Amino acid sequence: MLMNPLSWILVAWVVVAVASALKFWRMTAVYRNKPMQPGAELQSQVFREQLERLWEKDSRV
Numbered sequence: 744m745l746m747n748p749l750s751w752i753l754v755a756w757v758v759v760a761v762a763s764a765l766k767f768w769r770m771t772a773v774y775r776n777k778p779m780q781p782g783a784e785l786q787s788q789v790f791r792e793q794l795e796r797l798w799e800k801d802s803r804v
Contacts, residue, residue, distance in 0.1 A: 770794070770797055773790060773793045773794060773797065774790070
């Protein structure tokens with residue numbers, strides 16, 4: 744069974760959408776798991792470092 748070209752384009756878009764959603768979910772996991780307290784500068788620094796490490800890890804893939 745052959746798929747027409749429009750179906751292949753839709754499959755490609757679905758793959759891109761799922762990959763983008765998964766990356767967004769992983770990047771925001773730190774924020775969802777450990778909400779910051781207002782005025783906690785140390786926590787914001789740790790949060791920033793965790794996000795930077797996650798960003799570097801994702802960019803190597």
